[in-house]
Amino acid sequence: MSSLMLHCCCAPCASYVLEYLSPDYEITVLYYNPNIQPREEYDKRAAELEKLLTLAALPNRVDLVFGDYDSDKFKAFSAPLADEPEGGLRCRMCFEMRLRETARRAKDGGFDYFTTTLSVSPYKNAATLNEIGGGLEWEYGIGYLHSDFKKREGYKRSIDLSKQYGLYRQAYCGCRRSGLR
Numbered sequence: 001m002s003s004l005m006l007h008c009c010c011a012p013c014a015s016y017v018l019e020y021l022s023p024d025y026e027i028t029v030l031y032y033n034p035n036i037q038p039r040e041e042y043d044k045r046a047a048e049l050e051k052l053l054t055l056a057a058l059p060n061r062v063d064l065v066f067g068d069y070d071s072d073k074f075k076a077f078s079a080p081l082a083d084e085p086e087g088g089l090r091c092r093m094c095f096e097m098r099l100r101e102t103a104r105r106a107k108d109g110g111f112d113y114f115t116t117t118l119s120v121s122p123y124k125n126a127a128t129l130n131e132i133g134g135g136l137e138w139e140y141g142i143g144y145l146h147s148d149f150k151k152r153e154g155y156k157r158s159i160d161l162s163k164q165y166g167l168y169r170q171a172y173c174g175c176r177r178s179g180l181r
Contacts, residue, residue, distance in 0.1 A: 001026050001060070004145065005106035007098055007116035009033055011048035012169050015056065015161035016154050017117040022058040028109070029053070032067030032101045034074040035094050041170070042069055048168050055165045067101055086173075087125060095124075096132050103136040103144070115145035120154050123173065 004025040008014040014029065021027060031049055036042040046066065053062055074094065081090035099116060106114035115133065119126040126148035137144035149155075162169050 002112040003110075004028070005030055005102055005109065005111045005114040007032060007102040007114070007118070008049060009098075009116070009118055009121075009173075010045045010170060011052040011165075011167045012158050012162040013117040013120045013149075014049060015052055015165065015167065016158035017120055017149050018052075018056060018058055018062060019157070019161065020149065020154070022060050022062060025113070026060060028063040028065060028111070030065055030067060030102050030105060032098055034068070034070045034097070035078075035173075037071060039069065039071070042071075044168060045170065052165060052167060056161075065105075067105075073097070086123070091124075092128060092132070095129055096136075099129070099132050099136055103133075103140040103142060107140045107142045111142065113143040113145045115147055117149065119147050120149035120158055121173075122150055122155055126150070 002025055004021065004027050006017065006021070006027050006029050008029045008031055018027065029049065031046055033042065033045070036045060050064065053064055074097070077093055078090050081093070084090040095118065102114045102116065116129060118124045119129050130146045133144035133146065
């Protein structure tokens with residue numbers, strides 16, 4: 001069975017993606033999201049991800065690792081992009097930062113593939129995520145699992161699973177500049 005480093009932004013997005021991928025992969029979830037502000041929100045989402053992994057009946061074991069919460073790194077590159085619209089350059093750079101860390105850890109850990117749960121959201125552009133991931137695939141020499149998890153009712157299923165598990169569903173993507181607030 002192939003191994004997969006899966007970047008997760010939150011438990012609701014992870015719920016469907018894990019259900020979908022866990023039959024076919026040995027998964028390690030990476031919670032790396034320095035864009036999430038304030039810190040209390042970051043911690044709440046981390047706790048919900050841990051909760052999901054204790055409640056979900058997945059066919060294969062899923063491990064969880066945490067990246068550093070370095071919100072200063074996110075603030076430094078995003079400050080000049082404050083006026084960018086949701087889905088613009090600020091988001092692209094944020095995606096790249098999180099996918100780069102996932103690729104680096106996957107490479108260092110000897111994983112076969114890496115990907116992210118971000119494409120399950122109707123607010124995230126799967127083509128952009130796949131373009132970034134594909135570039136990192138070549139840079140790091142590790143397979144990127146191209147995806148658009150919102151297809152096949154993935155987003156709807158994530159809502160259903162969130163209700164089933166009693167998961168907290170946030171009202172914004174994470175950064176204070178997010179138009180989803």
